[in-house]
Amino acid sequence: MKAVRSFSLVVVLTLYSLTDVSGDKNSKIVGGENAQERIPYQISLQIMASSFYGFGPMKWMHNCGGSVVSNNYVISAAHCLDGLAASRLSVVAGTNDLRNDGNQGTRHLVEWFKIHPDYIELNRSDIGIIRVKEPFTYGAKVQPIKYSQTEVGGGVECLLTGWGYTMPIRIGKTPQDLQQAQMTTITNEECQSRGFPVNPTEICTLTRVGKGACGGDSGGPLVCNNELAGVVSYGTRFCGIGSPDVFTRVSEFKSWIDANQV
Numbered sequence: 001m002k003a004v005r006s007f008s009l010v011v012v013l014t015l016y017s018l019t020d021v022s023g024d025k026n027s028k029i030v031g032g033e034n035a036q037e038r039i040p041y042q043i044s045l046q047i048m049a050s051s052f053y054g055f056g057p058m059k060w061m062h063n064c065g066g067s068v069v070s071n072n073y074v075i076s077a078a079h080c081l082d083g084l085a086a087s088r089l090s091v092v093a094g095t096n097d098l099r100n101d102g103n104q105g106t107r108h109l110v111e112w113f114k115i116h117p118d119y120i121e122l123n124r125s126d127i128g129i130i131r132v133k134e135p136f137t138y139g140a141k142v143q144p145i146k147y148s149q150t151e152v153g154g155g156v157e158c159l160l161t162g163w164g165y166t167m168p169i170r171i172g173k174t175p176q177d178l179q180q181a182q183m184t185t186i187t188n189e190e191c192q193s194r195g196f197p198v199n200p201t202e203i204c205t206l207t208r209v210g211k212g213a214c215g216g217d218s219g220g221p222l223v224c225n226n227e228l229a230g231v232v233s234y235g236t237r238f239c240g241i242g243s244p245d246v247f248t249r250v251s252e253f254k255s256w257i258d259a260n261q262v
Contacts, residue, residue: 015079015122015218015234035096035178039161041068041145041228042178044092044105045076045130045219047084060090060107062098062174065162065220067228068144071135072111073261075147076219077231077248078119078128086110091132094141096178098163105141108132114260116253124201126233127248128219129260145221147228148251152203154187158224160205162232164217165239174216183207183222183245191244201252203230204244214239222247 045064050056066076074091081089087110092098095105111133118125136142152158161180183205191204198204205212205222213220213232222230230247250257 015077033180034175035161035180038096038141039178039180040094040141040143042066042093042096042161042221043068043074044095044098044163045074045080046090046092046107048088048090060092062163062216064216064218065164065232066091066130067147067221067231068093068136068142069147069228069257070144070261071138072131074130074132075228075231075250075257076128076130077233078115078126079121079233080219081113081115081128081130082119082121086112089113089130091130093136098176106137108134108136116256122234124199125248125253127231127250127253127256129257145223145228146226147254147257148224149254151249151251152185152224152229154185154190156185156224158183158185158205158222158229160213160217160220160222160232160245162213162217162220164220165214167214167239181207181211183211185224186244191246194244196244196246198246201249202233203247203249205230205247206242206244209242210240212240212243213245 043066044062045066046060047063064080066074089110091108092105097104111131113130115128116125160183184207186206191198217232220232233246235245236243
């Protein structure tokens with residue numbers, strides 16, 4: 001888990017990544033539900049690590065989410081990649097189910113990744129692009145998603161998906177079934193009024209108490225108007241407690257994404 005810092009007297013913010021895949025099949029994203037349909041752009045960004053706090057066998061473990069945007073490329077959060085080697089990362093695509101090491105989907109080793117050069121943790125430009133070694137095969141299970149070119153304002157209904165923690169205090173197991181939740185965007189001004197010093201490259205959602213992103217959802221997609229509008233970035237230390245969730249605003253990075261798909 002990354003470091004945290006306080007932005008106000010009452011709001012302690014934290015990044016959402018973690019390393020834990022085992023879980024109860026009935027668990028839910030905080031306030032969400034099992035995904036009712038396949039989400040063909042959703043991926044699990046996995047890291048090769050020990051399954052028990054540095055002890056035990058090495059295995060692929062879910063760490064973050066992400067979105068397929070073209071044949072060889074995935075968009076995720078910079079903080080999911082920062083400090084890691086590409087050789088320790090892989091992408092699992094084409095499944096809602098992480099049981100049996102994600103074998104229901106296809107695993108793609110990571111060739112390289114780039115973090116946005118302006119990235120500052122818990123501050124700005126929390127976005128990265130990943131190139132996989134073997135291209136995705138499009139079909140019913142895997143499809144790219146278009147990324148937004150226009151700014152999404154407040155009051156827009158969006159879909160959040162991920163395999164993150166389902167309890168506000170991040171106890172127990174993370175789910176193995178992909179979770180989904182309908183989220184509503186708020187304006188940056190409202191987000192700022194609630195203690196989050198967001199900038200124009202970020203977008204916030206606030207739906208209700210007991211609903212929101214949590215650890216393990218980082219890098220995953222916020223889809224508005226059938227386009228990738230946000231990348232899960234950060235929120236409060238306790239999830240779904242009626243505070244905003246903050247996402248990287250994808251439309252602000254279109255030129256950078258395009259330029260790095262080479």
